[in-house]
Amino acid sequence: MMEKKYFKTQSIFLLEFLYEFYFYLQIVSVLRSIHQKYKDLDGLIKKNCNIMSKKLTKELIKMERIIRVNENYVADFNTIFGWPLFLFLCSSLTNVLGCINVSLVQYYSTKFAFDSRKISIQCVFALVYLTSLLVIVNLCDKIEKATDKVAKLCYSYQENFAAFPNVREELFILARCAKNHKPSFTAGFYTFNRPTLTSLLVIVNLCDKIEKATDKVAKLCYSYQENFAAFPNVREELFILARCAKNHKPSFTAGFYTFNRPTLVGLLAGTISYTIIIVQFNINKN
Structure with a gap:
């Protein structure tokens, strides 16, 4: 007992x-x-x-x-x-x-x-x-x-x-x-x-991909604008579309934090660091 x-x-x-x-x-x-x-x-x-x-x-x-x-x-x-x-x-x-x-x-x-x-x-x-x-x-x-x-x-x-x-x-x-x-x-x-726990990595990965989608749109606009050198109006619209994509980049948030891959990596890193620090602290005390 x-x-x-x-x-x-x-x-x-x-x-x-x-x-x-x-x-x-x-x-x-x-x-x-x-x-x-x-x-x-x-x-x-x-x-x-x-x-x-x-x-x-x-x-x-x-x-x-x-x-x-x-x-x-x-x-x-x-x-x-x-x-x-x-x-x-x-x-x-x-x-x-x-x-x-x-x-x-x-x-x-x-x-x-x-x-x-x-x-x-x-x-x-x-x-x-x-x-x-x-x-x-x-x-x-x-x-x-x-x-x-x-x-x-x-x-x-x-x-x-x-x-x-x-x-x-x-x-x-x-x-x-x-x-x-x-x-x-x-x-x-x-x-x-169950997916709340098991699919967290997938959700974070999708959020991260969606946030990066506007960067991909901007890159496409910059790459295609070279093909319209003879059409200044079209070329200008491509530049405007690229700037619009960059200025309206989506962000998943709950009002006080951003939910993306770095958020999850930070949580995992914090948990692992917590365990390592506790182990090292107790070893050094000895």
Whole structure:
């Protein structure tokens, strides 16, 4: 068992951890219930389409309402948990860095005796934060893709109802309804799903390419103007177009920072530098 002294010094951190764990359980339970509603909808489609009930058209109309209700559930989730989820994301990443810091200080410190238990505890905390974050992202991603699965089911079953145009038309309507009412987890300015984390590099690269597109336009204008030496008006317009492209260069920003490749490189460099500085600082102390 851990010493009582550890609980006294880390009481605030442990209390914060327990609160975040409770919040995590709430989030996961709500997300699982929403995901189950979409799974039940898949089961209803398969059941009714395989039985070929006489009331199939009415059942499909009911399913359209279920899709709209499920979308409202996600909208309510965003209203209640959107900002807390964003703060949980920031807190998780910050706590992971904090756990790394404490572990390295404990490992390299000569002032305090080496305590493998404390280092192990910090590593466990870091893994818990990362795992909880991945579980939430995975659930959000599954729910967002659930409507695509519904649409695919409708398109696959409509072939069996060639002799029933009304049912077939309702299946197409249900598929369109599923696509048009696709849920999205957001806190008002960002979408919380797997691509939010995994596609960050791609997004930054695209932003960087778009910002450089006007430079490419300007270069094209300067290269083509030589071909219009006999047409001064056209040549002048090419120069004007080049200046316009340079003066109206797009920039991705949130009002206080620019979102491009250097932004991401700076964040990654800052994280790596933080880890290296902590290691070197503790080595030099020894």
